[in-house]
Amino acid sequence: MDVSFILDDLNDKQRDAVAAPLQNTLILAGAGSGKTRVLVHRIAWLMHAYELSPYSLLAVTFTNKAAKEMQARIEQLVGVPPQGMWVGTFHGLAHRLLRAHWRDAGLKENFQIMDSDDQLRLIKRLMKAFNIDDTRWPPKQVCWFINAQKDEGRRAAHVVDSHDPFTRGMKELYFHYEEACEQGGLLDFGELLLRAHELLLGNPSLLRHYQERFAHVLVDEFQDTNSIQYAWLRILVGNQGSITAVGDDDQSIYGWRGAKIENIHNFSKHFPDVNTIRLEQNYRSTGHILKAANGLISNNDDRLGKELWTDSGEGEPISLYAGFNEQDEARFIIDIIKKWRDKGSNLSDMAVLYRSNAQSRVVEECLVREQVPYRIYGGHRFYDRLEIKNALAYARLAIDPNDDGAIERVINVPPRGIGERSIGTLRELARDQGYSLWKAAQVVAQQGLLPARATNAIRSFLELIEGMSSCIQQPELGLGDVFEQIIQEAGLIPFHEKEKGEKGEARVENLKELVSAASGFSWSSDDEEFSSPLMAFLDKAVLDAGEAQADEYQDSIQLMTLHAAKGLEFPLVFLTGVEENLFPSKMSFEEPGRLEEERRLCYVGITRAMEKLYITYAESRRLYGSESFNSPSRFISEIPTGCIEEVRLRSQVSRPVSMQRPTVNRPTSSVLSSMQKPVIDISMGDRVNHPVFGEGLVINSEGQGPQTRVQVNFDDEGTKWLVLAFAKLEVL
DNA sequence: AACAAGACCATTTTT
DNA sequence: TGGTCTTGTT
Numbered sequence: 001m002d003v004s005f006i007l008d009d010l011n012d013k014q015r016d017a018v019a020a021p022l023q024n025t026l027i028l029a030g031a032g033s034g035k036t037r038v039l040v041h042r043i044a045w046l047m048h049a050y051e052l053s054p055y056s057l058l059a060v061t062f063t064n065k066a067a068k069e070m071q072a073r074i075e076q077l078v079g080v081p082p083q084g085m086w087v088g089t090f091h092g093l094a095h096r097l098l099r100a101h102w103r104d105a106g107l108k109e110n111f112q113i114m115d116s117d118d119q120l121r122l123i124k125r126l127m128k129a130f131n132i133d134d135t136r137w138p139p140k141q142v143c144w145f146i147n148a149q150k151d152e153g154r155r156a157a158h159v160v161d162s163h164d165p166f167t168r169g170m171k172e173l174y175f176h177y178e179e180a181c182e183q184g185g186l187l188d189f190g191e192l193l194l195r196a197h198e199l200l201l202g203n204p205s206l207l208r209h210y211q212e213r214f215a216h217v218l219v220d221e222f223q224d225t226n227s228i229q230y231a232w233l234r235i236l237v238g239n240q241g242s243i244t245a246v247g248d249d250d251q252s253i254y255g256w257r258g259a260k261i262e263n264i265h266n267f268s269k270h271f272p273d274v275n276t277i278r279l280e281q282n283y284r285s286t287g288h289i290l291k292a293a294n295g296l297i298s299n300n301d302d303r304l305g306k307e308l309w310t311d312s313g314e315g316e317p318i319s320l321y322a323g324f325n326e327q328d329e330a331r332f333i334i335d336i337i338k339k340w341r342d343k344g345s346n347l348s349d350m351a352v353l354y355r356s357n358a359q360s361r362v363v364e365e366c367l368v369r370e371q372v373p374y375r376i377y378g379g380h381r382f383y384d385r386l387e388i389k390n391a392l393a394y395a396r397l398a399i400d401p402n403d404d405g406a407i408e409r410v411i412n413v414p415p416r417g418i419g420e421r422s423i424g425t426l427r428e429l430a431r432d433q434g435y436s437l438w439k440a441a442q443v444v445a446q447q448g449l450l451p452a453r454a455t456n457a458i459r460s461f462l463e464l465i466e467g468m469s470s471c472i473q474q475p476e477l478g479l480g481d482v483f484e485q486i487i488q489e490a491g492l493i494p495f496h497e498k499e500k501g502e503k504g505e506a507r508v509e510n511l512k513e514l515v516s517a518a519s520g521f522s523w524s525s526d527d528e529e530f531s532s533p534l535m536a537f538l539d540k541a542v543l544d545a546g547e548a549q550a551d552e553y554q555d556s557i558q559l560m561t562l563h564a565a566k567g568l569e570f571p572l573v574f575l576t577g578v579e580e581n582l583f584p585s586k587m588s589f590e591e592p593g594r595l596e597e598e599r600r601l602c603y604v605g606i607t608r609a610m611e612k613l614y615i616t617y618a619e620s621r622r623l624y625g626s627e628s629f630n631s632p633s634r635f636i637s638e639i640p641t642g643c644i645e646e647v648r649l650r651s652q653v654s655r656p657v658s659m660q661r662p663t664v665n666r667p668t669s670s671v672l673s674s675m676q677k678p679v680i681d682i683s684m685g686d687r688v689n690h691p692v693f694g695e696g697l698v699i700n701s702e703g704q705g706p707q708t709r710v711q712v713n714f715d716d717e718g719t720k721w722l723v724l725a726f727a728k729l730e731v732l
Numbered sequence: 733a734a735c736a737a738g739a740c741c742a743t744t745t746t747t
Numbered sequence: 748t749g750g751t752c753t754t755g756t757t
Contacts, residue, residue, distance in 0.1 A: 064747085254744085
């Protein structure tokens, strides 16, 4: 068979990777080196060269987006959809296993998946029921604790006993939580992975079946795997199978949520006969940008080692801009954006990246003022919206009214006269008798345990849900009709319509959107694991967030966090707020290893840029209400001098005369040179002590060498300019 | 049940 | 600073 189409148009290294023998393979794919392409071509290669059936392949990614893209590209390359191949996210595939083998996994047939919101609600509910002090054990932390344990593959029973009461409380809560999930047939995200792993571990024949089936497993973004995902891969690959892991240790930025960079570092130790291939040729960025990225990341230890290169020229150097404050920073960015736009670039080719979401606002405000359209990435996801979750909760109740979480959510939404007191009675009865809330409501309605008005309200709620139940059983109704009915009967539309402001309108729109999403939902018949289309749809709603937002096709600037930017590329990129305490975030200073992760994050940011990169920071920044003075990030000084140059405002950027900013405030010294070879040991934001004026904060500086003057805001004496050479300042 | 005032809190995010 | 959640008032 002619397989040349699979290997043509690849560079040597890519070809090595694609056509690597059928054995354990680690592909270290640098940013912009054609990673996805290699993965897709490798799949095609395995099928053609080794005559592996798609049935014996499994490809796993982290996001639905990546999974969909891979699926589409395989199809595009091979010409037909790869029948029988498993392509999906870790969670999606684990879910699939559990649906197929729910009995072996010790689950109820109609188990439900909870998203993080449901999970937190459940924990709160539990803590109320057990009367646990939520100031000592904040629910969010409990949630975080449980998830972290699951990421490590630990059940409550595995948590080491501790003498410290806090941890003991956590462990106890974890036990309660496990029990509640068991009872309610509820699985959180971590549970999907943990349970799927246990399923295989505990069923040798099942395990053998899947090990024999999957001759080869492929993993994308391997550097982001956590312990349980890694364990799942290892057990699935077993001794006869093999694995291709694609990843980049320099882009491991999810350690804070359990990802283990060790997984990629120790890959060759844990899997036998590993063939390691490095993809270092970059097709995305200019030479200067790559040089900066390489230089920066070389400050990290313990790397597998990689150096990106390009043969497409140096390009423009990176520009560094020191904003006077965050407003000035934003204005500068927008000036450049407008210039690019006026030269004919698309706004969608430009991205503003920041470390934390809070930073976006200033930029947004400025963009609004200047009437430049923008789009924020990673906002609220469709299925996370309140109105959508409510509608889905009704649907869940229609399937199984004993779903306490769903009842709690919608029993009084829209308000129907079942207030806090009535719900309290239901909870009490349910707890004492071991009933579900639904059962408790039935009992209350029958025996009239509450005042007439409340009892009637409960009765009509029961009828409402029963009506929905029979509605979903009508086979002639499509999924869209079902949701139409549910929303109708629950009265959600008029409820949101009377909400004031635009909000209500948007919610009504979203509900309509839900109906159309439901009617467009295709339930492919090879998903036999699911007992009904509605159940499949509900699972999809939890596992697949839905497109970030069905956006208007308007050409717009892209705003996003650095994390959200991973995997994307833009001709023009702004890396903003590159200041100590912000980026690297001050939260990262305590724990070892976190700073290196911040550096990798910076590396990710730099390598997003194709043609031109601007790095900006502000000398003073108003964040969370108070003003802070941060020095330029250490990462700036870690970029090799040759590939970065400072923007001198006056000569390059025109600025409205009206803008009140005394030029004197702008440091005339080059920030770069002073950073790389500090003339003075004082920087903005330092606390200093003066023999006469006392303590103060350095808020500005001017001049260079012996002429350096600094402006200090003294605690008692106000602000003063001082010549560094004469003032006897002591840095505190 | 609706609304107002006050407390609290705030890296990063997918599933 | 501002957004969310809780508490208190009518």
